[in-house]
Amino acid sequence: MSRYRVQVRVMPRAALLDPQGQAVEHALHALGFGDVAHVRVGKHLVLEVKAATQEEALAQARTMCDRLLANPVTEDYELAVEATR
Amino acid sequence: MTRVAVIVFPGSNCDADTLAAAREAGSDAYYVWHRDADLRQADVVVLPGGFSYGDYLRSGAIARFSPIMGAVAAHARAGGPVLGICNGFQILCEAGLLPGGLMRNARLKFLSRPAWVRVESTDTPFTGLYDKGDVLEIPIAHGDGRYVVDERTAAELEASDRVVWRYVRDNPNGSTRDIAGVCNAGRNVVGIMPHPERRNAPILGGQDGARVFYAMEARHATQHAVDVRAVGDRHLRV
Numbered sequence: 001m002s003r004y005r006v007q008v009r010v011m012p013r014a015a016l017l018d019p020q021g022q023a024v025e026h027a028l029h030a031l032g033f034g035d036v037a038h039v040r041v042g043k044h045l046v047l048e049v050k051a052a053t054q055e056e057a058l059a060q061a062r063t064m065c066d067r068l069l070a071n072p073v074t075e076d077y078e079l080a081v082e083a084t085r
Numbered sequence: 086m087t088r089v090a091v092i093v094f095p096g097s098n099c100d101a102d103t104l105a106a107a108r109e110a111g112s113d114a115y116y117v118w119h120r121d122a123d124l125r126q127a128d129v130v131v132l133p134g135g136f137s138y139g140d141y142l143r144s145g146a147i148a149r150f151s152p153i154m155g156a157v158a159a160h161a162r163a164g165g166p167v168l169g170i171c172n173g174f175q176i177l178c179e180a181g182l183l184p185g186g187l188m189r190n191a192r193l194k195f196l197s198r199p200a201w202v203r204v205e206s207t208d209t210p211f212t213g214l215y216d217k218g219d220v221l222e223i224p225i226a227h228g229d230g231r232y233v234v235d236e237r238t239a240a241e242l243e244a245s246d247r248v249v250w251r252y253v254r255d256n257p258n259g260s261t262r263d264i265a266g267v268c269n270a271g272r273n274v275v276g277i278m279p280h281p282e283r284r285n286a287p288i289l290g291g292q293d294g295a296r297v298f299y300a301m302e303a304r305h306a307t308q309h310a311v312d313v314r315a316v317g318d319r320h321l322r323v
Binding site: 012016017068071073 | 142143146147150178184185188190191192193231233234235259
């Protein structure tokens, strides 16, 4: 068994209104960053799992996302897995 | 007497009001702690409002894994009435007992104020004492109240009379099709974002929400009989 570091990026569905992203975008415009567009705010989760292989770690993480970490109705997620020393 | 189980999660804060409203309507209401696994022969289950688990991760996301939720899901599958109010609605969506999900209010602010909803369907265990089209003043108190559902499901909800309440005058949170409450395909599981338990007596500024609770009792007590009951100055069909 090895340890793997899993990073989960959870974002609101592209089709759905992201009022947090809009508020941040307005604030950036107010600061003079006029070229900024399409700001969206999501979540970044980092966790460590023990698994036999990287594929197994990924599969575990996917199950965690489907069951708890992301809501399939409102959010999409992406995963990155790397072995830890 | 209807046995009404009010589920208490860590962070529930409308449990006492909900219990009082159910008792006021004549029900035998009692608390069930979320770590329990037994609903104690409940006829009706109510998931009250609040901030279960501090709304960590997403509102309702962690509460749905509480031990009691297995019994709630079994009760719902058997056709038993389940009502989720505010955070309870969020939990029912997270648990997959209702379609859709609840996201941050479109204008971000937490809103605690009166709202107006129209009763769109009377064919649920909680709206049978209203008339279709009744407009009710019921307070909202939520930050994550924007009901979202994909277009196909929204159309399906409309076509099958499963939009139970809809905001009128204004939509406080930007919900899809002004939806304030929905029910499942079996019509026994119902979610509502506003708080009917906060408008069940004149001393609370109105009693537009009282019939949600009278309906639980009436349905149980008089399945077939026709009765007339006065609530304040209103006569209700029971």
